[in-house]
Amino acid sequence: MIQYKLIYFDVRGLGEVSRQLFHLAGVEFEDVKISRNDEQAWLELKKSTPFGQLPILKVLDTESQKEIEIPQSSAIGRYLANQFGYAGKSPEEKAMVDAVIDQFKDFLVPQKQLTLAVRTKKSEEEVNRVKEEIVTPAKNEYFKILKKLLGNNSSGFLVGNGITWADLQISDNLTTLEGFGLFTPLEEPILAKFHEKIMNTPSLKTYFEQRLASLL
Ligand SMILES: N[C@@H](CCC(=O)N[C@@H](CS)C(=O)NCC(=O)O)C(=O)O
Incomplete structure (x- = not known):
């Protein structure tokens, strides 16, 4: 075992x-x-x-x-x-899943600057500067890529026709960005629909509902 x-x-x-x-x-x-x-x-x-x-x-x-x-x-x-x-069903799907994860990791570099500014209690002005000058331009490119992937795939998932860990990673990141005011579902219907779909995955719903408030 x-x-x-x-x-x-x-x-x-x-x-x-x-x-x-x-x-x-x-x-x-x-x-x-x-x-x-x-x-x-x-x-x-x-x-x-x-x-x-x-x-x-x-x-x-x-x-x-x-x-x-x-x-x-x-x-x-x-x-x-x-x-x-949940890694992809073929070597090609696995490669695309990994590519999405790598894209997320690339975006994490600017996003980390914002996390750091908030965690180290920088002034509101500085936090907004990091948001606008560093994170938003990177986020716009990242969102463009995600929307293209979703637009090319009728399954509603990022890769293939079933949920993969790339869907979990991106959906989780959208939750974080929403918390930072950098993802507004009403302004991003394609990403909002995707986020909603993953958050409503039957085997995850209970976990999301019971997740500790500190992890929301
Ligand atoms: N590239 C690593 C980064 C890991 C990382 O930065 N971990 C942080 C928490 S998110 C940590 O352990 N910080 C405490 C420390 O470095 O002492 C990964 O993806 O796991």
Whole structure:
């Protein structure tokens, strides 16, 4: 039997897609959330992590007692998506799913500047400057690509005719952007329809409804 333990902070961030993959697949896992307020606990744990950061996924084979630890959120997401059948149905679909994930990672670079400005309590003026000058131009290009993919695919998913981890990642990012006031569903009907579809995925609905307020 395989036992999974996902370790991340008590936020959605880079751990959320992996959590969603477990719920989507109906596979049990231990969802360890390290408090972001408990710096001491994190600094202690940090020493024993493979690359010094979170998330990490521990995979234990209870028969052989062999355990592996996977660092890097995309490596974890891709591993779980492959294990559970959400990585794409052919090598070509898998390549496109990976391309969408890479596009998201590219967008994360400017988005991180905004997260940092908010987290370090920069002035409202500075936060708005980062939003307008750095994040919005990148977001416009990113949205163009997503809308093109959705426009070319009648299934309503980004790649192929079933849900993949790329759909989870992009939908989760739209939730984040909505929180920042950078995604307004009424102004982006194609993306709004997609977001709604993923948020209403039957096996994920209960998880979304019960997700901790801090993870909303
Ligand atoms: N490229 C890595 C980035 C991981 C990362 O930045 N983790 C942050 C939390 S989102 C972290 O562990 N911060 C604490 C630290 O670096 O000490 C991934 O995708 O997993």
